Amino acid sequence: MLFNLTRGVLPLLCVLGAATALTACGGSSSSRSSTQYSATIERTTYGVPHITADDYAGLGYGHGYAIAEDNLCTLADAYVTFRGERSRYFGPDAAASSGSTFGTPNNRNADYFFRFVVNDEVVNTYRDDQPDDLRDLSRGFAAGFSRYAREVQGGEHAGRHQGCRDAEWLAEIDEQDVLRRLVALNLAASSANWVNEIATAAPPANGAEGLSLPLHESTLDADRVAVGQKAGIGSNTYSFGTDATEGSALNFANPHWYLDGPDRFYQVQMTLPGSLDISGATIMGTPMVLMGFNDDIAWAHTVSTARRFTLYGLMLTGDDATRYMHDGEVLDLEAVEISIEVKQEDDSLATESRTLYRSHYGPMINLAGLGLPNWGDNDMAFTLRDVNLENTRTFRNFFEWGQASSLEEFLDIAKTHVAIPWVNTAAVSRHDDRALYSDITAVPNVPDAHRDECMVAGLSSAVLQMVPGLPLLDGSRAHCDWLTDEDSAQAGAFGPDNLPYLLRNDYVANMNDSYWLSNPDEPLTGYANIIGREDYQQSLRTRMGHILARERLDGSDGLSGDKATSESIREIVINSRNLSAELLKDDVLNVVCGNGDPSGDEAAACAALSAWDNTGSADARGAHVWTALWQRIRGISGLFATPFDPDNAVDTPADLNTGNSDVIDALNSAFALAVADVADSGADFDARLGDLRHYPKAGVEIPHYGGEGGEGYFTVLRNTYMHVVDFPDGEPVRAYTLLAPSQSTDPASPHYADYTQAYADGNWHRVPYTRAQIEAERISLKRLRE
Numbered sequence: 001m002l003f004n005l006t007r008g009v010l011p012l013l014c015v016l017g018a019a020t021a022l023t024a025c026g027g028s029s030s031s032r033s034s035t036q037y038s039a040t041i042e043r044t045t046y047g048v049p050h051i052t053a054d055d056y057a058g059l060g061y062g063h064g065y066a067i068a069e070d071n072l073c074t075l076a077d078a079y080v081t082f083r084g085e086r087s088r089y090f091g092p093d094a095a096a097s098s099g100s101t102f103g104t105p106n107n108r109n110a111d112y113f114f115r116f117v118v119n120d121e122v123v124n125t126y127r128d129d130q131p132d133d134l135r136d137l138s139r140g141f142a143a144g145f146s147r148y149a150r151e152v153q154g155g156e157h158a159g160r161h162q163g164c165r166d167a168e169w170l171a172e173i174d175e176q177d178v179l180r181r182l183v184a185l186n187l188a189a190s191s192a193n194w195v196n197e198i199a200t201a202a203p204p205a206n207g208a209e210g211l212s213l214p215l216h217e218s219t220l221d222a223d224r225v226a227v228g229q230k231a232g233i234g235s236n237t238y239s240f241g242t243d244a245t246e247g248s249a250l251n252f253a254n255p256h257w258y259l260d261g262p263d264r265f266y267q268v269q270m271t272l273p274g275s276l277d278i279s280g281a282t283i284m285g286t287p288m289v290l291m292g293f294n295d296d297i298a299w300a301h302t303v304s305t306a307r308r309f310t311l312y313g314l315m316l317t318g319d320d321a322t323r324y325m326h327d328g329e330v331l332d333l334e335a336v337e338i339s340i341e342v343k344q345e346d347d348s349l350a351t352e353s354r355t356l357y358r359s360h361y362g363p364m365i366n367l368a369g370l371g372l373p374n375w376g377d378n379d380m381a382f383t384l385r386d387v388n389l390e391n392t393r394t395f396r397n398f399f400e401w402g403q404a405s406s407l408e409e410f411l412d413i414a415k416t417h418v419a420i421p422w423v424n425t426a427a428v429s430r431h432d433d434r435a436l437y438s439d440i441t442a443v444p445n446v447p448d449a450h451r452d453e454c455m456v457a458g459l460s461s462a463v464l465q466m467v468p469g470l471p472l473l474d475g476s477r478a479h480c481d482w483l484t485d486e487d488s489a490q491a492g493a494f495g496p497d498n499l500p501y502l503l504r505n506d507y508v509a510n511m512n513d514s515y516w517l518s519n520p521d522e523p524l525t526g527y528a529n530i531i532g533r534e535d536y537q538q539s540l541r542t543r544m545g546h547i548l549a550r551e552r553l554d555g556s557d558g559l560s561g562d563k564a565t566s567e568s569i570r571e572i573v574i575n576s577r578n579l580s581a582e583l584l585k586d587d588v589l590n591v592v593c594g595n596g597d598p599s600g601d602e603a604a605a606c607a608a609l610s611a612w613d614n615t616g617s618a619d620a621r622g623a624h625v626w627t628a629l630w631q632r633i634r635g636i637s638g639l640f641a642t643p644f645d646p647d648n649a650v651d652t653p654a655d656l657n658t659g660n661s662d663v664i665d666a667l668n669s670a671f672a673l674a675v676a677d678v679a680d681s682g683a684d685f686d687a688r689l690g691d692l693r694h695y696p697k698a699g700v701e702i703p704h705y706g707g708e709g710g711e712g713y714f715t716v717l718r719n720t721y722m723h724v725v726d727f728p729d730g731e732p733v734r735a736y737t738l739l740a741p742s743q744s745t746d747p748a749s750p751h752y753a754d755y756t757q758a759y760a761d762g763n764w765h766r767v768p769y770t771r772a773q774i775e776a777e778r779i780s781l782k783r784l785r786e
Contacts, residue, residue: 036057036143036786037057037058037061037140037143037144037784037785037786038053038054038058038061038783038784038785038786039051039052039053039058039059039061039062039065039140039144039783039784040052040053040062040781040782040783040784041062041065041066041781041782041783041784042774042775042778042780042781043066043778043779043780043781044767044768044774044777044778044779045765045777045779046267046739046742046743046751046754046755046758046765047070047742047743047744047749047750047751047754047755047779048267048268048269048743048767049062049063049066049067049268049269050268050269050271050279050768050774051063051066051268051269051270051271052271052272052273053271053272054272054273055136055272056133056134056136056137056140056272057136057137057139057140057143058140059137059140059270059271059272059276060136060137060138060139060140060141060142060143060144060287061140061141061143061144061147061784061786062140062144062270062784063140063141063144063268063270063287064140064141064142064143064144064145064146064147064148064287065144065145065147065148065782065784066144066268067145067266067268067284067285068144068145068148068149069148069157069744069749070266070743070744070745070746070749070751071266071284071744071745071746072148072149072152072160072161072164072165072170072746073161073163073164073167073170073745073746074260074261074262074264074284074745075145075262075284075285076149076164076167076169076170076171077164077169077262078181078262078284078285079171079173079177079181079285080169081096081097081102081110081114081262082114082118082177082180082181082184083114083177083180084110084111084112084113084114084115084340085111085169085340085341086107086110086111087107087108087111087340087341087342087343088340088341088342088343088349089167089168089169089343090107090343091107091342091343092106092107092108092111092342092343093106093107093108094106094107095107096109096110097261097262098260098261099228099258099260099261100228100258100261100262100263101184101185101187101188101192101227101228101258101263102184102187102188102192102193102195103192103193103195103196103228103229105195105196105199108199108340108342109195109196109199109200110195110199111340112199112338112340112354112356113195113198113199114180114184115338115340116198116199116336116338116356116363117187117191117198117363117389118180118183118184118187120176122183122389123176123179123180123183125392126179126182126183126392127175127176127179129392129393130179130392130395130396131396131399133399134288134395134396134399135175137287137288137399138175138178138179138182138287139174139175139178140287141178141287142172142173142174142175142177142178143786144784145172145173146172146173146174147784147786149170149171149172150172152165152170153165153170159748160746160748160749161746161748162748163746178285178287181285181286182285182286182394182395185263185283185285185286185421186388186389186391186394186421187386187388187389187421188227188228188263188421188422189225189226189227189303189304189307189308189388189421189422190308190309190384190386190387190388190389190422191309191362191363191384191386191388191389193224193225193226193227193229194365194384196369197365197366197367197369197370198356198363198364198365198366198384199354199356200366201356201357201363201364201365201366201375202354202355202356202357202366202375203321203322203357203375203376203381204321204374204375204376220367220370220371220372220463220466220467221466221467222466222467222468224370224467225307225467225470226303227303227422228258231710232256232708232709232716232718233256233257233258233303233718234255234256234302234303234511234512234709235253235254235255235256235257235300235301235302235303235423235510235511235512236252236254236256236302236509236510236511236512236541236545236573236714236716237251237252237253237254237300237301237302237424237426237509237510237511238250238251238252238426238507238508238509238545238549238564238569239251239252239300239426239427239428239435239436239437239507239508239509240428240435240506240507240564240569241428241433241434241435241504241505241506241507242433242505243433243505243506244505244506244507244553244563244564245563245564245565245726246561246563246565247726247727247728247729248428248430248726248727248728248729249428249429249430249432249433249434249435249726249727250428250564250565250566250569250724250725250726251293251298251299251300251426251427251428251435251723251724251725251726252300252569252573252722252723252724252725253280253281253291253292253299253300253301253721253722253723253725254300254573254719254722255281255291255300255301255302255720255721256709256716256718256719256720257718257720257721258718258720259695259696259697259718259720259740259741260696260697260741260745262284262285263283263284264283264284264720264741264745265281265282265283265284265720265721265739265741266281266282266283266284266743267280267281267721267737267739267743267767268280268281268282268289269767269769269774270288270289270402275403276294276402276403277294277295277769278292278293278294278402278403279292279293279294279735279767279769280292280293280721280723281720281721281723281739286395288395288398288399288402289398289402290398291721291723292402292723293723293725293733293735294402294403294404294405294733295430295727295732295733295769296404296405296406296429296430296431296727296733297401297404297405297406297407297410297427297428297429297430298427298428298429298723298725298726298733298735299401299410299425299426299427299428300425300426300427300723301423301424301425301426302423302424302426302510302511302512303422303423303424303512304422304423304424304439304441304515304532305469305512305513305514305515305531305532305533306422306439306441306443306469306530306531306532307443307444307467307469307470307471307530307531308386308387308388308421308422308442308443308444309384309385309386309387309388309444310384310385310444310446310470310471310472310473310482310530311365311367311382311383311384311463311470311471311472311473312359312361312382312383312384312385312472312473312474312475312480313380313381313382313456313459313460313472313473313474313475313476314359314380314381314382314383314475314476315379315380315475315476316376316379316380316381317330317379318379321375321376321381322335322357324359324381324475324476325476326360326475326476326477326478327476327477327478331359331360333357333358333359333364334357334358334359335355335356335357336355336356336357336358337353337354337355338353338354338355338356339351339352339353340352340353358383359383359475361383361384361385361475362383362384362385362386362389363383363384364381364382364383364384365382365383365384366382367382372459372463373459382472383475385444385482385492387442387443387444387490387492387493388421388422388442390490390491390492391419391421391442391490391493393417393418393419393489393490394419394420394421394442396417396419397413397414397417397419397420400413400417401413405431406429406431406432407427407428407429407431407432407434407436408432410427410429410436411427411436411438411440411501414438414440414496414501415440415496416489417489418440418441418442418488418489418490418493418494418495418496418499419441419442419489419490420440420441420442421441421442422441423441424437424438424439424441424510424515425437425438425439425440426438426508426509426510428725428726429727430727430733433505434503434504434505435503435504435505435506435507435508436501436502436503436508437500437501437502437503437504437508437509437510437515437518437519438499438500438501438502439499439500439501439515439531439532440496440499440500440501441499442490442493443493443494443499443528443530443531444471444482444492444493444494444530445482445483445484445485445488445492445493445494445498446471446473446482446483446528446530447483447498447528448528448529450480450483451471451473451529451530453479453480454471454473454474454477454479454480455472455473455474456472456473456474459472460472460473468529468533469529469530469531469532469533470530471530485498494528494531498527498528499527499531500515500518500524500527500531500532502515502518502519502522502524504519504522506519506521506553507519507549507553507564509545509546509549511539511541511542511544511545511709511714512539512541512542512709513532513538513539513542514531514532514533514534514536515527515531515532516532516533516534516535516536517538517542517546517649517650520546520649520650535646536646537644537649537652537653538649538650539709539710540579540580540709540710540711540712541579541709541710541712541713541714541716543579543649543650543651543712544577544579544712544713544714545714546650547579547650548572548573548577548714549564550650552564552568552569552572557572559571559572566724566726566734566736569724570724570736570764573714573715573722573724574705574706574715574719574762575615575617575715576615576616576617576620576705576706576707576713576715577614577615577712577713577714577715578614578615578616578623578626578707578711578712578713579711579712579713579714580626580630580634580711580712581612581614581626581712582614582712583654583655583712584639584656585609585612585614585626587655587656587658588629588633588656588667588671589606589609589610590658591656591658591664591667591668592606592667592668592671593606593609593610601675601676601678601679601685602671602672602675604685604686605625605671605674605675605678605685607685607686608621608622608625608685608686609622609625609626609629611686612625612626616689616705616706616707616713616715617689617690617705618688618689618690618703618704618705618760619688619689619690620688620689620705621686621687621688621689622685622686623689623707624678624681624683624687624689624692624693625674625675625678625685626711627707627708627711628674628675628677628678629670629671629674630711631674631677632670632671632673632674632677633666633667633670634710634711636663636666636667636670637662637663638657638660638662638663639656639657639663640652640653640654640655640656640657641654641655641656641657641658641659642654642655689703689705690703690704690705691703693705695740695756695759695760697741697742697752697753697756698747699747699752699753700752700753700756702753702756702757702760703760704717704760705760706719719738719740719759720739720740720741721737721738721739721740722737722738722739722740723735723736723737723738724736724737724764732769732770732773733769734766735766735767735769736764736765736766736767737764737765737767738755738758738759738764738765739755739759740755740756740759741755741756742754742755742756743755
């Protein structure tokens with residue numbers, strides 16, 4: 001529901017600068033007694049808001065107001081998306097996002113998708129299953145955001161939010177908008193990956209046969225079903241137990257996430273005295289912290305490999321492409337007519353409609369564009385069942401984690417709800433020697449044997465080959481429904497006893513490979529393939545992460561001691577080491593530069609690579625040349641002489657295969673092409689990386705460091721929120737943080753790029769947590785009442 005932005009009188013706002021005398025806030029006793037929302041917002045360095053309130057509604061109110069101050073246009077634009085109104089304001093053809101958890105569909109398809117899948121009935125079901133405190137938090141968040149929107153529309157905050165302050169689409173929001181955003185985020189690894197395919201799914205017109213499309217190799221692959229529909233969205237995390245530290249356990253968070261758009265991270269602390277004191281990061285528009293710490297617990301997330309949906313092949317009746325067979329009965333697809341308003345070239349509005357369909361499993365999906373048969377081919381059609389479209393417990397889990405006081409309580413919450421939607425978790429506690437890794441998450445209950453009994457002939461095996469772990473099941477038999485686990489909180493989902501987790505006193509880690517190698521000394525095995533693979537070659541980034549931990553704990557990394565300390569972890573995680581170069585560069589140069597006498601550009605490339613320090617630091621010279629070469633050689637068959645060994649997964653494959661003449665020829669050809677690539681780019685071969693690469697933030701030029709995980713960088717280009725948290729004995733929690741994109745998306749904000757510069761400089765921020773720390777670092781204070 002949208003409200004009139006011009007209604008009413010703006011509530012009282014009291015503002016106090018850090019060094020300004022405080023004057024009384026409020027009004028008569030009668031006005032105070034009718035106050036619905038009240039919160040205090042104190043900002044510290046880099047604009048981090050610390051919100052204090054006497055109830056959850058007030059906490060949400062302060063959070064909603066603060067994030068609107070920093071990101072009004074980005075969030076207002078996002079709410080237009082989730083309501084399915086983009087075509088009305090921006091026309092039907094533009095991309096709905098430059099990058100997000102729902103990809104980059106055009107506005108028309110995004111509108112149809114959100115109105116069809118994240119519809120009012122779904123949101124109401126989700127709303128009715130939330131505890132009162134979470135609903136109060138959500139209502140307060142909506143009220144705080146809406147208040148700031150009214151202020152801007154009323155002419156306040158001059159010079160700010162130029163991209164939307166006069167826009168028709170800047171509007172107030174309500175609780176439904178907040179919950180709709182939560183539901184949409186829940187679907188990031190499932191239905192939201194298929195916006196175009198769901199929004200365009202339709203039976204053959206007038207009974208005509210659909211196009212017959214063969215199954216093409218690699219049209220459907222693992223990257224296509226990843227969050228955001230492409231590789232690179234992920235994370236690194238460590239949790240170190242006390243065997244590996246000098247004091248308490250320690251947690252490192254490092255999501256590789258969106259640098260802009262509706263899904264970027266925002267840093268906040270929320271305090272309800274006696275009930276909640278949580279600090280960390282939230283994805284914009286979610287009213288609670290999703291990754292962070294309190295005085296007893298710290299946790300982090302990485303994107304999991306588990307599949308959150310299954311495909312079903314439906315057997316159509318043959319005479320009607322909207323009817324299908326299920327256990328011998330004929331069932332009708334549910335036809336849903338969706339209407340949207342579309343802005344025309346003359347700025348007028350026209351209403352258009354589309355009929356979309358769902359089976360008893362879920363929405364119909366058009367996979368012909370990815371090489372699977374079209375709807376109606378061979379009397380077959382495809383539908384999708386999404387475990388997280390049925391999961392109403394996700395944010396209750398996060399909400400309760402923020403109040404946990406021990407690692408056992410934290411783990412029990414995960415086991416009780418089995419609700420985390422698509423991320424692994426690594427956690428530690430002040431009161432526990434152990435480190436926790438967990439993929440106790442919402443996963444369809446499809447054990448391997450059940451999957452094998454329900455394969456669709458000629459298709460399921462091909463889908464599994466292209467997307468490991470993704471089942472295509474026979475939708476004509478009820479036997480092929482997801483199984484029931486009596487220990488699960490959700491029908492059709494695995495219970496906690498069938499999901500992987502690990503407790504260790506040394507360390508656990510995840511860099512977006514599966515649960516299998518969370519600690520190389522204790523591989524996790526025996527889980528269903530839909531959760532992840534085992535005994536398989538790890539990514540170079542995963543290997544680099546374990547090598548960094550190993551070298552820290554055996555003291556061979558050149559730093560002092562052999563323990564994981566806050567200082568040492570902060571240093572190694574942004575050191576920008578490149579594993580592919582460490583493994584192969586010297587031997588590759590012996591091949592491409594050592595035979596003969598290179599000249600011209602090839603000589604310059606050889607000199608730059610020889611002098612390069614094998615890092616992606618801003619001062620590194622030659623890193624871009626290796627990147628160009630790696631892109632050319634990474635796919636060479638037989639490149640490594642030592643093959644992958646599951647018993648030595650961190651260190652294999654390894655060694656250049658110099659004994660293979662085909663490899664040598666391919667290396668020389670690749671080198672010539674890579675040299676030409678660099679020359680064509682206009683960059684000098686010995687250029688400083690920080691002069692070539694800048695942080696992708698409009699209007700500023702801040703040097704950027706690191707590289708791609710596929711090249712073997714642990715320090716990647718999409719670093720966003722980062723924390724290193726431990727619990728010094730007898731002291732409050734100690735947290736160092738970075739937020740690489742900064743707090744604000746508004747170029748007029750003082751916090752548009754200040755945190756980005758800190759990240760570029762490697763200046764970790766000791767974020768204040770206690771009352772004394774906050775007051776000592778406070779740069780502004782606002783007291784809000786409404």
